[in-house]
Amino acid sequence: MARITIDPITRIGGQLRVEAEIDAGRVSAAWSSATMFRGIETVLRGRDPRDAWLLAQRICGTCTGVHGLASVRAVEQALGITIPTNARLIRNILSGTVLVRDHVMTLYLASLPDWVDSSAAIRADPAATSTLASAQGAWPKSGSDYFKGVRDRLAAVVGSDQPGPFAPAWPGHPAYRLSPEQSLLLVAHALEALEWQRDFMRVLTLLGGKDTHPQTFLVGGMALVPPWGGPAVSQTRQHPQVPDHNAPIALSEEGITLMRGLVAGALAFVDQVLVPDTQLLLATFPEWAKIGTGPGSYLCNGEYPLDDGKDAARLFPAGHLTDGNLERSEPVSEASVGETVQHAWYAYGSGDESLLRPFEGETVPSYTGQVPLVQLSDGAKYSWVKAARLDGGVMEAGALARVLVAAANGQSEVRLTLGRQLTASGLAADAMRGTLGRSLARSIEAEVMTRKLDAWLWDLQSNLATGDVAVTSVERWDPASWPDEVEGWSLGEGPRGAVGHWLRIRDKVVDHYQVVDGSTWNTSPRDALGLPGPMEAALAGVAVADPARPVELLRVIHSFAPCAACAAHVLQPAGAGPIGRHQHAPEGTR
């Protein structure tokens, strides 16, 4: 029996360490340990709740904006604010853009080096690569000159003494089964993806004013400038701000046209590059659709509200599936979420084994490991991530969970796309629950979302053009209109999985804040019953050809797109006074 340690896990957000016991060539047990902690919920205490989203957003800069949105929603829920239709559309477009971008980058930046040997790519024949690319579809960058150019640029780096990120992890490992031409095609697409994502994210810059960390959310809506009087009814059809054709105002005819063009580009990239490449991986590694299956239970908090009601229908409906039953989706309740710290570096006054609801939390960080950390101690605490559980059960979150829950709920767009992509890959629905199944789910979501983004942009333009220019509601902006003490929460989804924010507002300031993120679910450590978290469960049983070069484990880990920065958090005892020198409060409260 051999124990292997992978630390740092590269190509993820935050710091993550994985240890695995290998028994007869297979993983018998695995431990996932987040090794970075910031304590952002502590920083949030004592703040103006209208500022909370700015701070909460800094939980993650990779799927940027996700926690900012979750935070404003939680405050709005607490204060009973209904946002205007346009604000809902803009938020959907913003977070949908981040979703598509993140799914593309998860394949090309985070996962691809586990499947492709770049030292093979530089041996490829450009003409044969061009033939392969043309067979994939109509993507224009498919000439042999193009691939020769990419190969030569790549060769100049891979063959040099400065290969950097282009150095394969373990050149020649038998697990890299792609031909040189397939490898070159995928590496070329990865370089294109890097350029594409930058251009596409201008949608976020337009609507968010900043990328990363968009800065236009408001409790009550969005702080965007609508077109003065609306484009259709304005006398001059001109926005009062000086027109700059390189940088149009987001909510103007020019701005929406620019965004629609970027979304059209994304649609082409997803349809003609991302989806065929995912299929290429599935065709080459069919067994990996199943390898790395998680706990078999899936959670989706529901996301992308389709109307303005309190219980709005969602593009990805809320629900959870248990014990491999993919037919019956059960509802999700905020009250079902609980966390235990039996194996996390925190202490509960009521006993580390308790499952505490986010509103009831009481925690202090308590590091019990070694410095430096040589080996995680079995049976003790080993991570900065708490074990999040739904009614005590282990839940996998993320794209796969969303797609499966949506299919179980009969969501037609998802079912159609799922059916088409499954047919193309020749997989049965229950055979897509493993490593490449998660990639397939991301490509399904990207396809659904790019179409939806276009539809939402039309809706938005149509509203603005007909004079509905409201993007924010200020009825509860004044703290004097707030109750003395109120609780709120939001359940939604980020690219990496289910996101929940809980807060209590007391005396006009944040008194208690708690976040349970998609990666909290997926990278969670063992719970008080000793049940491993989803990623740990998925690693168990995976065959490792060479423990010194555990590329198989990296494939499984990256399929979850884990983000250790999001996953680790802390909550504070309710009722303790504000800490530190910070003494900001809304006007009129001191």
Next chain:
Amino acid sequence: MDDQGLYAALVQRGMTRRSFLKFSTAMAAALALPVSYAPRIAEAVATAKRLPVIWVRAQTCGGNTESFLRAADPSISTMLLETLSIEYHESLLASAGAGTELTRTEAMARYPEGYVAVIEGAIPEGASGAYCLVGGRPVRDVAREVCDGALATIAVGSCAFDGGIAAANNALTDAKGVRGVVGDGTLITLPGCPMNVVNLTSVIVHYLTFHEWPPLDQRNRPLSVYGNLIHNECERRPHFEFGEFALSWGDEGAQRGWCLYKLGCKGPESMGNCPTARYGAGVSWNVRAGHGCVGCVMPDFWDQMGPAYKRLPAPVPFLPNVTTDMVGAAMVVGVGAAAGVHALGMGVRFKRRARNERREALAAAEGVAVAEAVDALPPDEVTADAAGTAPEGAPVVTPVADVPDPATAEGDSPTGAEVR
């Protein structure tokens, strides 16, 4: 190098001559150099050997890496393939675990003439460094090793600048910025949450062109980036001068794109180039989009610049061009007077800080009850109240008696750079 040679070098690096010259002109502007430097910049960047970079992530959200991935000129793939040699970056490397660690130590040994260290995120000192471990070791130790052998260290983002959000509210992990934690080699800081990739590029381009780092202020920030008030470059500045303010979100003023000062914009107190550099390859920045500045480029901004929607205590119209006037005034009447003029606008800020310090000292000495008693005292932000009752847009003079000692002002002022 002749034109033919330069052109060949550019093509080999995957770009057209035209796009590269456009980039060089933009870089000259970003570095506050005459446009006549553009060809020199183009040549330097086209011919320079790839600059080795070791990028260490500490307590970070990854936002600065994301910002780096949005590099437009040169494009991100050109940066990765031809301009830089990213020897180590946990978000980008194919290898993992011990192999990655080995990559880093080998790279450190391979460049005796040095490499550039980039640090992203805050460095926690608490719990013996256990709040951030890389390869099982405290990131503080890793960062020290890497920075010791570096040509220069670039601290990207607000967390690496002064601890950022991990250090706000006296948080639990005793998080610090890079300064003071690593050795005293060349340090360049690029605060901002996140830093703008244009600024990172311009610093690197400056080095490749002139073989030295750009001039820095006393907080190690490049003057070309952080030498100006955001307010002074803001496209909404004319509305400020005319007294045209948005007073409520979504009101007529907000819809017309008027000044956001009264909705809490911190542009009048923040030093940076956001209005000119913008984000998304120049497409927008937050004030253009419609939300005020939150001062993310400033020291200790989470605690000192908030709340985000509370208007600044002292109005600035009294000094329409505070920065340029300051420089001029310093030349004419001497540094002391200049600091005094400058401090007019900053007086209340110092008072607030003094009050915070008083509260802390009291809390330490006599317990929280006394500190709360101090809180109960009448607010000393008198000028803020005065501004509130003044007619719309009318200048309000901060009493000169509030001016702190110029020496203190220079050392402590977040905008101290231009007072020298």
